[in-house]
Amino acid sequence: MKIKAEMGSMTFLIAALTATFALSLVTGISGSFLDSGTEAIVQFRLPRSTLAMLSGGFLGVAGALTQNLFRNPLASPSILGIEAGGSLAVTALLVAGLSLNLAPIAALAGCLVALMLVLTFRSNLILSGLAISTAAGSVGSLLLSIALNDPGRAVSVLQWLLGSLSGRGWSDLMRAIPFAAAGLFMSWRLGPAMDTMMLGSQVASSVGVDVERKKLTAVTAVALLTAAAITGGGLLPFVGLIAPHLARSTGGYRAGSLKSNSIAAKSFCLGAILVMFADLIARTAAGPRELETGVITGVIGGPFFLWCLWRQQGKEART
Numbered sequence: 221m222k223i224k225a226e227m228g229s230m231t232f233l234i235a236a237l238t239a240t241f242a243l244s245l246v247t248g249i250s251g252s253f254l255d256s257g258t259e260a261i262v263q264f265r266l267p268r269s270t271l272a273m274l275s276g277g278f279l280g281v282a283g284a285l286t287q288n289l290f291r292n293p294l295a296s297p298s299i300l301g302i303e304a305g306g307s308l309a310v311t312a313l314l315v316a317g318l319s320l321n322l323a324p325i326a327a328l329a330g331c332l333v334a335l336m337l338v339l340t341f342r343s344n345l346i347l348s349g350l351a352i353s354t355a356a357g358s359v360g361s362l363l364l365s366i367a368l369n370d371p372g373r374a375v376s377v378l379q380w381l382l383g384s385l386s387g388r389g390w391s392d393l394m395r396a397i398p399f400a401a402a403g404l405f406m407s408w409r410l411g412p413a414m415d416t417m418m419l420g421s422q423v424a425s426s427v428g429v430d431v432e433r434k435k436l437t438a439v440t441a442v443a444l445l446t447a448a449a450i451t452g453g454g455l456l457p458f459v460g461l462i463a464p465h466l467a468r469s470t471g472g473y474r475a476g477s478l479k480s481n482s483i484a485a486k487s488f489c490l491g492a493i494l495v496m497f498a499d500l501i502a503r504t505a506a507g508p509r510e511l512e513t514g515v516i517t518g519v520i521g522g523p524f525f526l527w528c529l530w531r532q533q534g535k536e537a538r539t
Contacts, residue, residue, distance in 0.1 A: 226482060229470040229486070230482075230485065230486065230489075233470070233486055233489040233490065233493075234489060236489070236493055237273070237489045237492055237493055240492075240493045240496045240497060241269055241273055241496060243500065244265065244268075244269040244272065244273075244496045244499065244500055245261050245265050245266060245269055246261065247500060247503070247504060267388065267389045267390045267392075267393065268385050268388055268389075268499070269496060269499070270393060271385060271388050271392060271393050271452045271453060272385055272453065272492075272495045272496045272498075272499045272513065273492040273495070273496055274393065274396070274400065274448075274452060274492070275396075275448075275449040275452040275453035275456060275495055276449075276453075276456070276459055276463075276491040276492040276493070276494055276495025276496065277488040277489070277491050277492040278396075278400050278403070278404075278445045278446070278448050278449040278452075278488075278491070279297060279303075279445070279446065279449045279456060279459040279460040279463070279491050279495075280459060280460065280463035280464065280467075280484075280487035280488045280489070280490055280491020280492065280494075281403075281404065281407055281445055281484045281487055281488050281491070282296075282297050282302075282403070282441075282442050282445035282446050282449070282460050283295075283296040283297060283459065283460025283461055283462075283463055283464045283487060283491070284460075284463070284464040284467065284480070284483050284484045284487040285407055285410070285414075285438055285441055285442050285445075285480075285484065286300065286302075286442050286460065287464050288414045288417075288418065288438075288480055288483075289414075289435065289438045289439070289442070290342070290345060291418070292345055292346075293465070293528065293532065294345075294346055294461070294525075294528055294529070294532065295345060295346075295349075296458070296460035296461035296464075297331075297442065297446045297449075297460040298353070298456075298457040298458050298459070298460060298461060298521070299346060299349050299350070299353075299458075299461060299525070300334070300335075300338045300345070300346075300348075300349035300352070301334045301337070301338065301348075301349045301350070301351070301352025301353040301356060302331050302334045302335055302338070302349075302442065302443070302446050303331075303446055303449075303450060303455055303456070303457065303460075304334065304352060304353040304356035304357060304360075304455070305330040305331055305333055305334025305335075305337075305352060305356055306326075306327040306328070306330040306331040306334070306443075306446055306447050306450040307327070307330070307356070307360065307380065307381060307450055307454065307455040308330055308356040308359055308360050308363075309326040309327055309329055309330025309331075309333075310323050310326050310327050310330070310380055310450060310451070310454075311360050311363050311364070311377055311380060311381060312326070312363060313326045314367070314373060314376055314377050314380065315363045315366055315367050315373065315377060317373070320395070321395065323395060323450075323451045324395050324396060324398070324399050324447055324448065324451045327446075327447035327448075327450040327451050328399060328443055328444065328447035330447075331442075331443040331446045331447050331450075332439075332440075332443045334352050334356070335439050335442065335443055337352055338352065339439070360381055363377065364377050364378060364381065379454065379512065380454045380455070381454070381455055382454065382455065382512035382514050382515055383453060383454040383455045383456045383457070383512050383513050383514015383515065383517065384454060384502075384510075384512040384513060384514070385453055385454075385499055385502070385513050386510050386512075388452070388453070392451065392452055393452060395451050395452075396447075396448040396449070396451040396452040397448070399444045399445075399447050399448040399451070400444070400445060400448035400449075402441075402444050403440075403441045403442075403443075403444030403445035403448060404445070406437055406438075406440065406441035406444070407438075407441045407445070407484055408481060408484070409437075410434060410437055410438055410441065410480070411479060411480040411481035411484070412479075412480075413429050413434045414434070414438070414480040415479050415480050416429050417429065417431060417434065418480075446460075453495065453513065453514075454513075454514055455514045456495060456498075456513065456514045456517050457514060457517055457518045457521055458517055458518060458520065458521020458522070458524065458525060459491050459494055459495060459517055459521070460491070461521060461524065461525060461528070462490070462491075462494060462520070462521055462524050463486075463487040463488075463490040463491035463494060464483060464487045465524075465528065466486075466490045467483050467486035467487045467490055468483060470486055494517065494520070495513065495517065498513050498516035498517045498520065499513045499516075501516050502515070502516050
């Protein structure tokens with residue numbers, strides 16, 4: 221029964237992902253179907269929809285891995301400041317006028333620095349993440365003010381900070397794929413070890429798991445996946461928080477009943493659906509003008525984060 225429920229929920233998510241992707245392809249800026257013809261679909265919407273799908277999927281897996289790594293349901297690349305660190309590094313790259321081919325490396329460096337800071341202050345995980353996000357946002361605003369001397373560059377910086385998918389193409393996706401492929405492979409290989417580590421570090425060590433090495437691998441995988449998402453879509457907040465929570469609510473989840481790789485696969489689908497849905501809203505809500513996709517995910521994710529805080533406080537009060 222459990223296997224059938226898992227297969228059923230996964231089949232449903234894949235079907236929902238396919239339907240959302242198809243809807244994203246055929247929906248124009250005005251909200252009408254096929255309003256720009258086949259050429260617009262192939263040249264503009266196909267790469268954009270693919271980028272939205274994969275960026276959301278990468279953040280979903282990164283979020284699931286982050287929550288397992290820190291054993292905290294509120295942990296995610298956005299809440300812990302990992303996305304903000306990567307986005308700040310790419311912003312600095314743009315302001316300096318360097319090639320966008322360096323964006324994945326810059327994003328990875330920024331994500332790793334943010335993760336190291338979080339690990340240093342992990343006794344107060346959420347507060348340290350919020351502090352990193354605030355500091356990175358302030359420096360990003362400073363860089364944006366510097367870039368205002370060049371209006372074209374300022375627009376590029378602002379779009380990156382707000383998570384805009386407008387004008388993105390296959391080249392953006394190609395820059396992100398190597399980092400994403402490495403991160404997904406590492407995440408998949410970590411699955412069995414993460415399942416054991418959820419029982420406690422001592423238990424994992426007793427059965428031969430090199431806990432510290434696995435944690436380092438997990439940190440690297442989170443940084444790679446987050447950097448790939450930032451390279452593809454800019455700053456897309458709360459996706460890595462929402463997707464794993466929804467993934468755990470599918471298939472009759474009970475604590476410990478879903479394996480890490482199963483949660484990661486579902487988180488990929490749900491993160492992809494969320495970003496494609498947000499991008500659909502961004503394209504159609506204020507047509508012909510486009511909104512930024514990251515703004516939409518922020519509007520959706522803010523209340524969700526508050527709900528998670530309220531629920532966790534309720535659990536702590538009962539214990």
